[in-house]
Amino acid sequence: MFTVIIIAFVLTLVMGYIWIERRGMARMQARLGPNRAGPFGLLQPVADAIKVLIKEDLIPANADKIVHWLAPVVAFVPVLMIFAVVPFRDGALLADLNIGILYVVAISSVSTVGVFMAGWGSNSKYSLLGAMRNVAAVVSYEIPLMLSVISVVLIAGSLSMNQIVMAQTIPFILLQPLGFLLFFIAGCAEINRSPFDLMEADSELVAGFHTEYSGMKFALFYLVEYAEALAISAIITTLFLGGWRGPVLAPWLWFVLKVIIVFFVMVWTRTTLPRVRIDQLMALAWKFLFPLALINLIITGIQVLAWPEALPWVMILVNIAIMVILVLLWSRFFKLGWGRVEV
C-alpha cells in the first residue's frame, strides 16, 4: 500500500518537475513556455505522455531486439527503487535499512547499465558514442559522490537515511559546504544535466543514446532523466538540507519544498551555462573533484575526532572558510582538459 503511494508521489513530482523545467527555463529565456494545456500549462506533461503513447514503436533494422527492449526497463527500475529509503517524516520510509545511503549509491549505478544497453542495442554510431561517454562520465563521478557522502556519514554517525535526518539539528549544508558543492556537481554529472549533458547533446549527437527510441520507450528514458533528477534532489535534501525538518508546515510539505528548490537551482544552471567537452568533464572529475573530496573527508574526520563537542557556529565558520580557500587555491592550479592532439 505504502509502495503504491510512494510510486504515485514520485511520478506526480516528476510531472511537476517537467513542468517547472519547461516553464522556468522558458521564462529565463525571455519566452513564455507551455501555457495552453490546462491552466498555466500544468497539464503539459500529461499531454506529452499521451502523445508519446500513441506513437509507433520503431526498432532499427539490425538492432539487438532483446537488448533494445530491455534497456529502458533496466534504466528506470533502479531509480524508483531509490525512493524506498527516502524519509518523508520521522520514521516514515518504506524500508528503514541501516545501510540506507550505501544502498542508494549502489542502486543508482545499475541504471548506467541500462543506458549502455540502449546505446549498444540501437546499432547506430551516434548512440554508441553517446552511451560510451555516459558510462565513462558516470563511473568517474561516482567517486567524488561517494566521498562527499562518507563525510556526511562521519558527522551523522550512521548510514541509515532516517538517522542522518534525525542528526541534523543544523542542516549539514552549513557544516559541510564543500561536501554539498561536490555532491551537487557530481550529482548533476551523474544524471546528465547541463552543463554536463554531452551524453544527449542535442546539437552534436542528435540525441545520444536515445536517438533510435520512439514511443513509450522514449517516454521511459525521458522519465528516467527527470526521475533521476528527483532522486538526486531527494538525496541532497535528506543529506544536506535537513530532510523533512522545518518549523511550521507539515513535514512532507517541507520535503517537497526543499526538493523543488534544489531542482530549481539545477534548472537555473542548465539555462545559463554552456556545455563542457568530454575530456574536460573527465579532468574535472579526476583532477578537481576527487582530490577535493579526499581532502574534505580527511578534514571532516579530523574535526569529528578532535572536536566532537565544539560549538556549532564555530564549526560552520571554519568549514565555510576551508571551502572557500580550497576551491580558490585548487582552481588556480587546475587545467581543464587537453588541447589539440597531433595527428
Next chain:
Amino acid sequence: MAIKTEPFVLNIGPVHPSTHGVFRMRATLDGEVIIDMEPIFGYLHRGIEKLAEERTYTGVIPLTDRLDYIASMSNNLTYVLAVEKLVGIPVPERAEYLRVIMAELQRIAAYLIAVGAFLNECGAFFTPFLYMFREREKIIDLFEMVSGQRLLYNYMRVGGVSQDIPEEFLPALDKFVREMPGFIDEYDRLLAENEILLARAKGVGILTKEMAVNCSVSGPVLRASGVKWDIRKADPYSIYDRFEFEIPTGEVGDCYDRYRVRIEEMRQSLHIIEQAMEQIPSGAVKSEVPHLIRPPAGEAYTHIETPKGELGFYLVSDNSIAPYRCHIRAPSLMNLTALREMVIGWKIQDAIIIFGSIDITVGEVDR
C-alpha cells in the same frame, strides 16, 4: 601491448541540428579525435547562376535575396552595385545613405544570429540565442516598415532603393541605436568571462594568418586571425569613405577571437548608423532607369563586405535584357576551404563549434 583500434567513419549531417543548413561532414574518427574530415556540400543547389541568365536585370534581385538568406540586404546591394558599374548609373545621395543604413543594420542582425548559433552549439541551451533573437526582432520590425518583408527584402534597385522610408522609421531607428549598446554589454557580461565558454573556445580551431590569407578567407574569420582587411576601408564602395569606424582584429584566430570580433563589429556598425542618421539628406531615392535595362556589352566585378565575408558578383553582358553570365563569389564557400585544416586533431564537439564559428550559410555555398 597496445590495444588494436580502428578508425571509424561518422557522417555528421546532412540532416543535423547544428550544420547551419544541409551540409555534410564525413569525419574519420579515432575514438573521439578527428583524424580526417571531408566536407560534402551541394544539397541546396538551386541553380541561381543559371536562373539569373533567364531573368531581366531587375528580376535577378529577388534571386539574390535567397543566396545568403540571413543577410539579404547585403546580397541585393552587391548585385545592384555590379549592374550600376556595368551601366554607369549615378545613385542619388539619399539612396546611398539609405543603403548604408540598411546594410549596417543587416550586418548587426546577421552577427546576432552567428553569435547566437555559435553559443547554441557550445551547449548554452538556446538562452543566448533567444536573447539575441529578441534584438533581431527589433531590426526585422524596422525592415518590415521599409520593405514589407521580414527575411527576404528585395529592397535595393538598380539606381537606388525601391521606396522611401516611412516617417516612423527614423525615430524607431534612433530608439534602437540608443538601446542596443546596452544589450550588447549584457551579452558580454554574461558570456565574455564565462569559464566554460573560455575553456571550450579559447585556443580551439586556430587559423594562422598565413593559412587564412592562403585560403582566401575573408570577413570576420580573416580579421580574427590578425589580418586587418575590411573592404569597406581597403576598397571603399558606395559612400563608406565618409564614415569613421574601426576594424577590430583578433590575435590568435581561435573560436573565441571570432566571437569577440563579431561582438566588436556590431558596436562599430551602430556607430556607422548613428553617423548616417545625422548626415542623411532629403531627395529622390531612385534615379530614372528604364524598366528593361540594356547595358552595353562588357563585364563588371564588384565586391562588398557582407557579414559572411567578401561577396563578389561578376556580370557579363551582351547588350540584351538579361545577363549573359552571372557568377557569384560566395564567401561561405571560400571560408569552408580552411575547415579541414582547422578541425583535424580536435574532437567532434570541437569540430561542431569550429564549424559554427566560421558561420556559413549553405544557401551561399551551394547557390
